Amino acid sequence: MLEALEQFQPHHQELKQRLLRCLLVLAGTSTVAYLFKDHLANWCIEPLYRAYPQLDKLVYTKLTEAFLSYLKLSLLAGLIAALPFMLYQLWLFVAPGLLDNEKKTVRSILAWASMLFTSGALFAYYVALPRILLFFMSYAGPTLQPRLKLGLYLTFTARMILTFGIAFEIPFLMVMASRTGLIRPGHFPKKRPYFYLAIIVLSFLLTTGDPTATVLLSLPLFALYEAGILACRFFGGTSAANPGSPDA
Numbered sequence: 001m002l003e004a005l006e007q008f009q010p011h012h013q014e015l016k017q018r019l020l021r022c023l024l025v026l027a028g029t030s031t032v033a034y035l036f037k038d039h040l041a042n043w044c045i046e047p048l049y050r051a052y053p054q055l056d057k058l059v060y061t062k063l064t065e066a067f068l069s070y071l072k073l074s075l076l077a078g079l080i081a082a083l084p085f086m087l088y089q090l091w092l093f094v095a096p097g098l099l100d101n102e103k104k105t106v107r108s109i110l111a112w113a114s115m116l117f118t119s120g121a122l123f124a125y126y127v128a129l130p131r132i133l134l135f136f137m138s139y140a141g142p143t144l145q146p147r148l149k150l151g152l153y154l155t156f157t158a159r160m161i162l163t164f165g166i167a168f169e170i171p172f173l174m175v176m177a178s179r180t181g182l183i184r185p186g187h188f189p190k191k192r193p194y195f196y197l198a199i200i201v202l203s204f205l206l207t208t209g210d211p212t213a214t215v216l217l218s219l220p221l222f223a224l225y226e227a228g229i230l231a232c233r234f235f236g237g238t239s240a241a242n243p244g245s246p247d248a
Helices: 002-035 037-051 065-097 100-137 150-167 170-179 192-206 212-235
Strands: none
Touching: 002 065, 002 170, 037 065, 037 170, 065 100, 065 150, 065 170, 100 150, 100 170, 100 212, 150 212, 170 192, 170 212
């Protein structure tokens, strides 16, 4: 036992150093993001102003709300900016223990996952978010004026962007599960009702229980799930299930 701990000690020190570097870079990127907090906030609020031009400002009702909202926004922006460095540090830590073909697979996975997440985030900001905001702001009128809180709106926007970024990974994860033999390609069509139910529950939780927002979020996720089924048919590889898989 002691020998195993002694052998792991160099790896433990290396991991500690790389985690420290990641935290320092995250602190630096978040600090820089905070210096541009007004620009970041305006970038997030711009779709709302386009959806409802009559809205001239947001409000905050607690003394600490604006500060905490800007702080969380800066941390999120700093995390996104520091993510490539963090992934690179992770790669430097695990790469020495991988074979050449495993390194190639990991690089491919990281590249595809990053590209899909970025595509989902851009889709959320430029396509989904404006339409969702336009729908919600359509209830405003002469007798009903919106007074939106800064913190709640920024949280809603960040949640939408992160949700779609993660959701765009769904087809990729489905293909990877099929290609590696973890499941059979016919598993996803067969279990469609259960996955649809899980999507509805997840959308309900992410939208804090708003029925309309749940529907607007669930529909793109359904489409991504169906796209994953089609992708499995074209890129899923062999249809033979892994003998150890419960679907075999």
